[in-house]
Amino acid sequence: MDIADLLTPDGVIASLRAPGKKQVLQELARRAASLAGLHERRVFEVLLERERLGSTGIGMGVAIPHGRVAELTRLYGVFARLERPIDFAAIDDRPVDLVFLLLAPESAGADHLKALARVSRLFRNAAICEKLRGTDNKDALYALLTDGSASAAA
Amino acid sequence: MDFAHRWLLAAALLIIASILAGKLSSRVGAPLLLVFLGLGMVAGEEGLGGIGFGESATGGIAIRDVHTAYLIGSAALTLILLDGGIRTRRASFRLALWPSLALATFGVVITAAITGLVAAPVLGMSWLGGFLVGAILASTDAAAVFLLLHQRGGRTSERLDATLEVESGINDPVAVFLTASLVGLIATGASPSGIEIAGDLAREMGLGLVIGAGGGVLLLRLVNRLDLAAGLYPILVLAGALAIFAGTQLAEGSGYLAVYLTGIILGNARLRAARLIGRFIDGMAWLAQIVLFLMLGLFVSPSSLLSEAGPALVVALALMLVARPVAVWLCLTPFRFTLPERAFIAWVGLRGAVPIFLAMFPLLAGLPGSASFFNVAFIAVLASLALQGWTVAPALRWLGLELPAVGDESERLDFDLPAGHGREVAVYRVAAGAPALAHDFATLPLPPRSRVIAVLREGVVQHRESLERLLPRDLVFAIVPPESFERLDRLFATGRRGTAAPRDPLGDLPLDAAAKVGEIADLYGLPAAVEDRDKPLAGFMRRRLHRSPSVGDRIHFGGVDLVVRAVAGDRITEVGLDLEPRALPFERLRLRTALRRPLLSLRRLLRRRAH
Numbered sequence: 001m002d003i004a005d006l007l008t009p010d011g012v013i014a015s016l017r018a019p020g021k022k023q024v025l026q027e028l029a030r031r032a033a034s035l036a037g038l039h040e041r042r043v044f045e046v047l048l049e050r051e052r053l054g055s056t057g058i059g060m061g062v063a064i065p066h067g068r069v070a071e072l073t074r075l076y077g078v079f080a081r082l083e084r085p086i087d088f089a090a091i092d093d094r095p096v097d098l099v100f101l102l103l104a105p106e107s108a109g110a111d112h113l114k115a116l117a118r119v120s121r122l123f124r125n126a127a128i129c130e131k132l133r134g135t136d137n138k139d140a141l142y143a144l145l146t147d148g149s150a151s152a153a154a
Numbered sequence: 155m156d157f158a159h160r161w162l163l164a165a166a167l168l169i170i171a172s173i174l175a176g177k178l179s180s181r182v183g184a185p186l187l188l189v190f191l192g193l194g195m196v197a198g199e200e201g202l203g204g205i206g207f208g209e210s211a212t213g214g215i216a217i218r219d220v221h222t223a224y225l226i227g228s229a230a231l232t233l234i235l236l237d238g239g240i241r242t243r244r245a246s247f248r249l250a251l252w253p254s255l256a257l258a259t260f261g262v263v264i265t266a267a268i269t270g271l272v273a274a275p276v277l278g279m280s281w282l283g284g285f286l287v288g289a290i291l292a293s294t295d296a297a298a299v300f301l302l303l304h305q306r307g308g309r310t311s312e313r314l315d316a317t318l319e320v321e322s323g324i325n326d327p328v329a330v331f332l333t334a335s336l337v338g339l340i341a342t343g344a345s346p347s348g349i350e351i352a353g354d355l356a357r358e359m360g361l362g363l364v365i366g367a368g369g370g371v372l373l374l375r376l377v378n379r380l381d382l383a384a385g386l387y388p389i390l391v392l393a394g395a396l397a398i399f400a401g402t403q404l405a406e407g408s409g410y411l412a413v414y415l416t417g418i419i420l421g422n423a424r425l426r427a428a429r430l431i432g433r434f435i436d437g438m439a440w441l442a443q444i445v446l447f448l449m450l451g452l453f454v455s456p457s458s459l460l461s462e463a464g465p466a467l468v469v470a471l472a473l474m475l476v477a478r479p480v481a482v483w484l485c486l487t488p489f490r491f492t493l494p495e496r497a498f499i500a501w502v503g504l505r506g507a508v509p510i511f512l513a514m515f516p517l518l519a520g521l522p523g524s525a526s527f528f529n530v531a532f533i534a535v536l537a538s539l540a541l542q543g544w545t546v547a548p549a550l551r552w553l554g555l556e557l558p559a560v561g562d563e564s565e566r567l568d569f570d571l572p573a574g575h576g577r578e579v580a581v582y583r584v585a586a587g588a589p590a591l592a593h594d595f596a597t598l599p600l601p602p603r604s605r606v607i608a609v610l611r612e613g614v615v616q617h618r619e620s621l622e623r624l625l626p627r628d629l630v631f632a633i634v635p636p637e638s639f640e641r642l643d644r645l646f647a648t649g650r651r652g653t654a655a656p657r658d659p660l661g662d663l664p665l666d667a668a669a670k671v672g673e674i675a676d677l678y679g680l681p682a683a684v685e686d687r688d689k690p691l692a693g694f695m696r697r698r699l700h701r702s703p704s705v706g707d708r709i710h711f712g713g714v715d716l717v718v719r720a721v722a723g724d725r726i727t728e729v730g731l732d733l734e735p736r737a738l739p740f741e742r743l744r745l746r747t748a749l750r751r752p753l754l755s756l757r758r759l760l761r762r763r764a765h
Binding site: 050052053054055056058059064067068085087089091092093094095108109110112113116117120121 | 589590592593597599641644645658662663664665666669673674676677678679713714729733734
């Protein structure tokens with residue numbers, strides 16, 4: 001599975017300014033809702049529900065909020081680069097500034113896990129994270145996110 | 155008079171050299187004890203120093219006989235065991251008492267027997283002589299293992315730590331008993347019945363337990379009741395432990411067991427000046443290790459060693475590759491250790507100071523050919539330290555048992571609060587790249603019941619109200635309940651290491667241990683049995699593990715693994731979700747699963763025949 005299968009250039013927010021975790025999730029939910037044609041509120045609640053089971057902050061400044069939405073037909077991703085790191089109650093207590101939202105349809109099954117694994121593998125590449133932090137150009141960000149997937153899959 | 159001064163100077167210089175060499179060796183990652191051993195050899199009879207043991211000493215300085223060596227050895231071993239006991243937490247017994255007990259009793263006997271079967275023909279000894287070699291080599295040294303692991307910043311699961319630690323504490327008395335009995339058998343030529351031996355064993359261990367426990371409690375009371383100059387408390391403990399050891403030995407009990415037990419009692423009770431005592435005994439145990447290995451290095455003469463090196467190496471390899479693995483396999487089978495865990499325990503049964511000490515027993519009894527016991531012990535310990543010692547950390551990684559290092563404890567200083575209701579004061583020097591640096595001071599994610607009471611920057615106390623953020627090298631004073639030390643270590647003392655973010659072996663995503671199995675199963679499309687759906691993850695994992703949980707334990711769940719991230723006593727408090735569990739070595743070696751399919755088809759075939 002490639003990042004390009006989940007993420008379109010429209011799903012990239014190059015520089016998000018938000019004071020806290022809740023607002024970041026709200027912004028991401030808004031973008032995902034408009035891409036997938038859902039209610040913003042619906043997506044936000046799914047994300048909150050997931051955070052209740054444990055923070056999706058996976059460490060080293062990265063979070064992968066995610067959840068399942070029955071109405072979807074395919075996987076949707078939204079990436080945001082935060083202007084200022086925020087507290088996400090992450091696994092290593094470090095504040096988060098790279099966020100990748102992943103929504104999966106009810107029927108996704110193993111694909112949901114595969115996509116999550118793919119995304120978490122992408123962000124374990126410290127070089128890519130550094131580059132993502134270093135630019136606020138939307139196209140450059142999209143290229144970094146999807147290029148990595150091509151080379152890592154090969 | 156000059157004799158005494160020369161002796162003191164030589165001993166002191168050797169110890170200083172050992173400490174300096176040890177510091178150097180940790181840079182290159184060489185097994186520390188090997189360095190002491192080498193230094194002893196260099197200083198020894200045939201080396202540069204010309205210091206000798208025994209009558210054949212050619213140099214000006216000599217320790218006259220093996221009795222002196224035995225005296226030094228007993229005192230050193232007492233200190234090592236006392237320190238081991240003090241460090242052993244009660245929680246270790248919860249996880250590892252029974253497996254360790256099995257390893258320390260049956261394991262020692264099995265190891266000694268198999269090693270003996272190889273040693274007798276290879277070394278040209280009688281069977282009894284062979285078993286004596288086995289008994290001498292049978293006990294392990296956890297201090298050596300942890301020293302090596304921590305030198306490389308590796309960390310194992312608490313269960314492995316505890317098993318190795320407790321095993322090495324209680325297998326010493328058993329190995330001592332076995333060695334002493336065999337030496338007695340060979341020396342007197344008597345053939346006592348099994349009942350007599352069992353009786354002796356029961357008496358030794360029974361007396362060891364009783365005197366150790368009684369003496370330990372007495373010593374504890376004494377320390378807590380008496381008002382002394384602070385510096386005298388560790389000395390009191392030291393003398394008390396030596397008295398307990400020697401007294402038990404004189405009463406024909408196992409002083410080794412007694413002193414280990416005393417250590418456990420002191421280490422787990424509320425003890426006055428606990429840190430002072432702990433540090434002192436820790437230092438003394440270091441000294442004991444140094445002295446024991448130096449002594450062995452001095453004792454051995456490389457020329458006689460060379461002639462026996464070949465056969466001795468065969469024995470050492472048989473011990474490492476056959477005897478120990480078989481013993482571990484058999485002893486741990488009832489305790490649900492996974493294959494990689496068993497392989498690790500088998501591989502890191504490092505031989506340390508005890509075999510060296512035990513090799514003196516035949517010398518003391520004046521057994522014929524007793525020099526070869528010493529040489530074999532020397533080669534086996536050397537081979538074990540070099541081969542196993544150097545590969546402990548890679549083995550841990552290869553077997554997938556390595557856990558993430560917690561914050562650097564060495565950046566922390568802590569003090570008991572006399573009336574702190576179980577809380578302590580900890581002082582941290584904030585590491586560069588520590589997570590705390592990225593938070594505002596006012597919103598530091600501190601665990602419950604802990605507080606920062608002061609911040610010192612370049613020696614100046616900062617106003618907490620006006621402090622925005624911490625800086626690297628700031629000194630942070632915090633009040634902490636002991637259970638939160640690890641979290642604070644992580645917050646203040648872990649720097650950003652390297653450039654690659656390593657994979658967290660405790661899973662990619664954290665999950666609330668109280669979350670219901672059904673919720674997780676639905677979220678990720680995982681299969682869950684109806685009766686499990688309402689169970690919290692913690693209870694579900696606990697049941698599936700069939701054993702006391704320990705950080706790093708994992709269960710397969712659909713295509714993912716659930717990993718224990720944190721425990722409080724017997725309860726799982728944090729769970730990790732590993733999205734892409736790695737295939738571990740030996741995973742395919744699961745005999746039961748591998749055999750299941752052919753067995754099933756065989757059964758089907760038979761059933762069809764029957765119809």
